[in-house]
Amino acid sequence: MQQIRDNFERMIKLSDEDWNIFSSKLIRQEFPKKTTILQNGHVEGYLSFIEKGIVRYYIPSENKDLTFTFVFDGEFTSGYDSFITRIPANYTIEALADTVLWRISYNDLQDIYAETEIGNTIGRFASEGLFLKKSKRELSLLNDSAEQRYLNLFTEQPQLIQKIPQKYLASYIGITPQALSRIRKRIY
């Protein structure tokens, strides 16, 4: 839990009182490897903080899934568009490794928004952070070649290349597993 508070306090000063209100709503939940955290077609009920684990977002499809996000220890995870809009998600979130989440429900978070000074500030910082992440990704998808995007993963997220099956990485980069295999061959 201290990990979560530290994470917030990188952005904003948090009084003990505000923290107590917020943390009293957090629920700890474990997801073994390969289990589903949010099912495609359901409304996201939680904003979650990852104590430990890896999480993958993907759009399921008969031919092949489209993986578009990974999240790691120490970050927030949520089907955030669904969480905000209360529209069912068109993607599934699963644990790629054994994962431990601290979660706050939608209703509890709304209460905090309404009741505490700090709630909306936290919500704003979370949204801003997610926006920045997506902005970077947009430019990478428009500007960089597939090979460049793969190399970027090395510098930005080395854990990723160790721990995540190539077929998911390939999808995330925006190419087929075959193409990624050939890029790797070319590089080494």
Add this chain to the structure above:
Amino acid sequence: MQQIRDNFERMIKLSDEDWNIFSSKLIRQEFPKKTTILQNGHVEGYLSFIEKGIVRYYIPSENKDLTFTFVFDGEFTSGYDSFITRIPANYTIEALADTVLWRISYNDLQDIYAETEIGNTIGRFASEGLFLKKSKRELSLLNDSAEQRYLNLFTEQPQLIQKIPQKYLASYIGITPQALSRIRKRIY
């Protein structure tokens, strides 16, 4: 101005008092067609609301610019990543048509965040909206063909195709002007 208030009130109830505090900080500013709103390399100083006009975001480059965003009447515009982080933007924002903005400066907005109950809520909604926009775009870039992305513009933003030079649309879609010309030929 009423337009801006209406825009906020689609998201949230706004007391006259809160609105007065907020709107007292807004500055009206005009940008003739083809003028620069935010110059590459500068820190974004404003969050702006577009009363009238069209705005283009692009990364300048010797060979060819990369256009990655358009914004229209009735929406917010800002080099928001730069605005949040206070890091100089690596892109330029320009008026594609004669444009009228209502702007709030960074410092004034921070005061509002600090002083009013409603400030952070507004900031949160703005950030959430921008996040949703970028999320959609990510999936479109990963999932759709160039032709599909062009067709999507018809249904989602028909004004765009009328009013914006094809070379900018091509860049936004992620292809060359030549490729877009051929797609158009194929379709009609």
Add this chain to the structure above:
DNA sequence: CGCCGAGTTGAACTGAATCAAGAAACGTGG
């Protein structure tokens, strides 16, 4: 009227998709 940038068209080229088959790694039950 002449110029210039935008758009179009053609030809050659390239990165990645697709289809297909074999090799390696993985996990599950005996």
Add this chain to the structure above:
DNA sequence: CCACGTTTCTTGATTCAGTTCAACTCGGCG
């Protein structure tokens, strides 16, 4: 802890969408 079956990864051949370079047309504006 091994053996088997399944999934993942690799490699090859072919096809395709989009790039690049180049030449030409069109339309608007000085």
